[in-house]
Amino acid sequence: MQDVFSMTYLWLKAGHIIFMVFWMAGLFILPRQMLYLYPYDADAPETAVWKDRIGKLRHIILTPSLIVVWVLGFALAGTIGAFSQGWFHAKLLLVLLMTGYHMYMVVQAKKMIGGARPLSEKQLKLFGEVPAILLALIVVLVIVKPF
Numbered sequence: 001m002q003d004v005f006s007m008t009y010l011w012l013k014a015g016h017i018i019f020m021v022f023w024m025a026g027l028f029i030l031p032r033q034m035l036y037l038y039p040y041d042a043d044a045p046e047t048a049v050w051k052d053r054i055g056k057l058r059h060i061i062l063t064p065s066l067i068v069v070w071v072l073g074f075a076l077a078g079t080i081g082a083f084s085q086g087w088f089h090a091k092l093l094l095v096l097l098m099t100g101y102h103m104y105m106v107v108q109a110k111k112m113i114g115g116a117r118p119l120s121e122k123q124l125k126l127f128g129e130v131p132a133i134l135l136a137l138i139v140v141l142v143i144v145k146p147f
Helices: 002-037 045-080 086-113 121-127 130-144
Strands: none
Touching: 002 045, 002 086, 002 121, 002 130, 045 086, 086 130
16 A cells, blocks of 8 residues: 555656646746737737747646646645645745736736736846746755755
8 A cells, every 4th residue: 555655646746846847937938928029019910929829838838737736736735744734834825926926927918918018128037037936945845844
């Protein structure tokens, strides 16, 4: 029975890490795509190209990865009994922040496709760093388990 538990845990962990990498890649790419869209008006042909690219990023990578990360993350937490551990609560808070960032950036991208420019180029460059900072904190919590 212990072997089945060990293998299940390892498969859950592998899947969680794989889809976390996909999600992070998408979150790193989205602000960059928004920067490329920035100079074009809503009716420019290039806007249609970036609308298609951003839409594919959202529908093929970002949203599916987000869902799988959450599902596998909760399965992992249940498997190892993490719900009662402090490091997990901190990680969960950071993942909630990452999810909020994801949603915020998707809304801003939709506004940009419509012709608005709710964020400056400088803000887009700075916002591109948010996932990296959150990811670093999450990895430290998971590996070090400081509390």
